[in-house]
Amino acid sequence: MAATAERSRRSDHNGDVTDDAPRRGRPRSAGADEAILTATLDVAREVGFRGMAMDVIAERAGVSKATIYRRWASKEALVLEALRRAINPLDAVDLGSVRDDLASYLRNLAERMASGNMADVLPHLIEWSVHDRQLREQLDDYVAHRRAPLVAILQRGIERGEVRADLDFDTMVDAFVGPFIYRKLLTGSPLDDAFVDDLLGLLLPTITP
Amino acid sequence: MAATAERSRRSDHNGDVTDDAPRRGRPRSAGADEAILTATLDVAREVGFRGMAMDVIAERAGVSKATIYRRWASKEALVLEALRRAINPLDAVDLGSVRDDLASYLRNLAERMASGNMADVLPHLIEWSVHDRQLREQLDDYVAHRRAPLVAILQRGIERGEVRADLDFDTMVDAFVGPFIYRKLLTGSPLDDAFVDDLLGLLLPTITP
Amino acid sequence: MAATAERSRRSDHNGDVTDDAPRRGRPRSAGADEAILTATLDVAREVGFRGMAMDVIAERAGVSKATIYRRWASKEALVLEALRRAINPLDAVDLGSVRDDLASYLRNLAERMASGNMADVLPHLIEWSVHDRQLREQLDDYVAHRRAPLVAILQRGIERGEVRADLDFDTMVDAFVGPFIYRKLLTGSPLDDAFVDDLLGLLLPTITP
Amino acid sequence: MAATAERSRRSDHNGDVTDDAPRRGRPRSAGADEAILTATLDVAREVGFRGMAMDVIAERAGVSKATIYRRWASKEALVLEALRRAINPLDAVDLGSVRDDLASYLRNLAERMASGNMADVLPHLIEWSVHDRQLREQLDDYVAHRRAPLVAILQRGIERGEVRADLDFDTMVDAFVGPFIYRKLLTGSPLDDAFVDDLLGLLLPTITP
DNA sequence: GATTAACCGAGACGGTACGTCACGTCTTTAA
DNA sequence: TTAAAGACGTGACGTACCGTCTCGGTTAATC
Numbered sequence: 001m002a003a004t005a006e007r008s009r010r011s012d013h014n015g016d017v018t019d020d021a022p023r024r025g026r027p028r029s030a031g032a033d034e035a036i037l038t039a040t041l042d043v044a045r046e047v048g049f050r051g052m053a054m055d056v057i058a059e060r061a062g063v064s065k066a067t068i069y070r071r072w073a074s075k076e077a078l079v080l081e082a083l084r085r086a087i088n089p090l091d092a093v094d095l096g097s098v099r100d101d102l103a104s105y106l107r108n109l110a111e112r113m114a115s116g117n118m119a120d121v122l123p124h125l126i127e128w129s130v131h132d133r134q135l136r137e138q139l140d141d142y143v144a145h146r147r148a149p150l151v152a153i154l155q156r157g158i159e160r161g162e163v164r165a166d167l168d169f170d171t172m173v174d175a176f177v178g179p180f181i182y183r184k185l186l187t188g189s190p191l192d193d194a195f196v197d198d199l200l201g202l203l204l205p206t207i208t209p
Numbered sequence: 210m211a212a213t214a215e216r217s218r219r220s221d222h223n224g225d226v227t228d229d230a231p232r233r234g235r236p237r238s239a240g241a242d243e244a245i246l247t248a249t250l251d252v253a254r255e256v257g258f259r260g261m262a263m264d265v266i267a268e269r270a271g272v273s274k275a276t277i278y279r280r281w282a283s284k285e286a287l288v289l290e291a292l293r294r295a296i297n298p299l300d301a302v303d304l305g306s307v308r309d310d311l312a313s314y315l316r317n318l319a320e321r322m323a324s325g326n327m328a329d330v331l332p333h334l335i336e337w338s339v340h341d342r343q344l345r346e347q348l349d350d351y352v353a354h355r356r357a358p359l360v361a362i363l364q365r366g367i368e369r370g371e372v373r374a375d376l377d378f379d380t381m382v383d384a385f386v387g388p389f390i391y392r393k394l395l396t397g398s399p400l401d402d403a404f405v406d407d408l409l410g411l412l413l414p415t416i417t418p
Numbered sequence: 419m420a421a422t423a424e425r426s427r428r429s430d431h432n433g434d435v436t437d438d439a440p441r442r443g444r445p446r447s448a449g450a451d452e453a454i455l456t457a458t459l460d461v462a463r464e465v466g467f468r469g470m471a472m473d474v475i476a477e478r479a480g481v482s483k484a485t486i487y488r489r490w491a492s493k494e495a496l497v498l499e500a501l502r503r504a505i506n507p508l509d510a511v512d513l514g515s516v517r518d519d520l521a522s523y524l525r526n527l528a529e530r531m532a533s534g535n536m537a538d539v540l541p542h543l544i545e546w547s548v549h550d551r552q553l554r555e556q557l558d559d560y561v562a563h564r565r566a567p568l569v570a571i572l573q574r575g576i577e578r579g580e581v582r583a584d585l586d587f588d589t590m591v592d593a594f595v596g597p598f599i600y601r602k603l604l605t606g607s608p609l610d611d612a613f614v615d616d617l618l619g620l621l622l623p624t625i626t627p
Numbered sequence: 628m629a630a631t632a633e634r635s636r637r638s639d640h641n642g643d644v645t646d647d648a649p650r651r652g653r654p655r656s657a658g659a660d661e662a663i664l665t666a667t668l669d670v671a672r673e674v675g676f677r678g679m680a681m682d683v684i685a686e687r688a689g690v691s692k693a694t695i696y697r698r699w700a701s702k703e704a705l706v707l708e709a710l711r712r713a714i715n716p717l718d719a720v721d722l723g724s725v726r727d728d729l730a731s732y733l734r735n736l737a738e739r740m741a742s743g744n745m746a747d748v749l750p751h752l753i754e755w756s757v758h759d760r761q762l763r764e765q766l767d768d769y770v771a772h773r774r775a776p777l778v779a780i781l782q783r784g785i786e787r788g789e790v791r792a793d794l795d796f797d798t799m800v801d802a803f804v805g806p807f808i809y810r811k812l813l814t815g816s817p818l819d820d821a822f823v824d825d826l827l828g829l830l831l832p833t834i835t836p
Numbered sequence: 837g838a839t840t841a842a843c844c845g846a847g848a849c850g851g852t853a854c855g856t857c858a859c860g861t862c863t864t865t866a867a
Numbered sequence: 868t869t870a871a872a873g874a875c876g877t878g879a880c881g882t883a884c885c886g887t888c889t890c891g892g893t894t895a896a897t898c
Binding site for chain 1: 349397
């Protein structure tokens, strides 16, 4: 009973694959979710997450405010999902050598950070996560997810004997990714291929035996 | 230049040494600035910068809202200055060797980042700077200022022959500081002495000849 | 013409009989207008139109301030309508003779002016109308409306041969109504039956052939 | 002691002929009273008594707000005096016949009411007097003072045998003055010589034997 | 085919905070 | 001591956005 009310009251955005109850009544408008999330990101980019008004999002999405609140419990929840959509994980290819793998991964990372959804959204994500435990956890998940390919690269490097086995994985990953975050968020220095090369030049000798 | 008009209209919070105009009329209440800024940070810590109400700050500071708006042009401007006050730069000592200097500097940095004003405030600063050019510039200034001691350490190291002269300063600094920022803002991993030691162990060999 | 846009933006307080547009969205709260106007007059009577605070009216009416401003464009507009409601026109009966008709009308007028809504409100109405063209016009309308029955009485008198046909209607009406206004607003002399009789005694002979 | 404090604290606008105490310190600025009162009326005429700001008056008078409040206890007190200055009584001449005297008096009254200080100020005076007993009394005084010449005219008329002796003075005066007030404040009809003639034509026969 | 239940848009609702403005007072320096 | 200048606490203003709540109308699955 409670579950039904719960479900009917609020969003289904939890990857339920099969909700076989046929759901009487008019089904939810098909493209609305997409339109709302898109509008959310658009508005956020224009006026910042601060200054972002639900009425504006609703109008932009061609949707009523009630429709939004039928699907997300709060402005935070909506923004959260919009952010999650905005950033999708990197995946790493196996090019045969640590150097090439790292170069590929870091170039990819640099490119994404330089502009695009993640670039626009990351600062807001971070700020929000300070006072929102739920977002903090999702952000942690995301970060872990993003670290995974890098860990895999290093793992393969160790197996191939290209990387020293006595180093802490976390510290290594931090050493590679940290400078990107730092430049992006604080120094504003360019995130280009030259930087990737410099960084690789600096760090690669360290991790090779 | 624009700043002059700005200053005469609103606050004098720019460390001007000599304003020799006789300043007619009742002078601004002495401790008010301090009280307001303190109240701002207090309230921000309690309820977040979001959820922070000007009326509450005013009451807390024992001051009227009008007095606040006489000194700062907006809520943003007030928070901005409160944030700037909350973080003051690190300075580096000369302990005789690059290793010791770096260790000292990074431990200091780790300590500050782990908790305290800067820790609380940095995420907000970053987020805000996305849509506020003025804050962005102030943040850049601050960052540059904070990088200075690290550059000095490396410079001394080169002069002593402890550090390779063929490396890019910026990249080196990024490699040292980036991981701290990354951990603080995204991974949430601890910023302790062990991490400092790991990082130094990883990076020091790279920069020594 | 401008009035149409005006009306669609703000209140419908103009007695439109047929607004056939289907009126989408949640309809305006039914009794709110009444509650707000009543509260307005109540508060005004207690603390004067000066000293009257919108928040107080809102609270008294059990309504939010936004609801008030959704229906009236300003404090002035609200008060204006409250005032208009406070005074409703006299109507005249036909008692068969000019003397009786006039006596009835003037006694009615005297009674209303002596106390009640109109008495409380007229001074404010007048003052406000000096700098508010819109109110000035509404006041003119109201005045014209109030003069109508008196004109009708005199008209009937002429038809019956009880009243001279060579006199200016306006001047006659002014001569009858003016003394009431004068006493009410400036001299503070009583508006009682004796005064009505005196005035009739003075003026009736003049207008009869 | 109390008297001294009283005097030094607040205004001297009570016709003190000789204040022989030498009054240490800087003397009060000479033309300030005049300048302030003039500015008050000017501003009032421009934006209404509502909307009239003390700061504006001060600036207009070339005077500080403190100076105003040193001389008048409140905004009301200042306006009150400004109003009193704005209206000065009519006086009637003796032209030999009631008809001529009345015509002269009423033409004078019409002229004053049509425009000028009294015309601008009367509505405000009336409104204010509703909630201000002191002003109400001053207004009554003024009204009585203005009625006096009219009473004198009628008195002379009775003595000459031009006016019936059995009529109530007050009612007669009301019948003559009331229509002016009514037109001025409510109908907005013109106050010209034609109106004076009409009114005289209507009322004179009534009061003659 | 009628019923019914959940949806939809529009938009009004009670709140809460905003930044502004005017009041009357207070506190400086200058005359 | 009074003046001009201008900052002060107070408190109302009118606006904006929140998240909720009707409305009249659609759109399926169920009866």
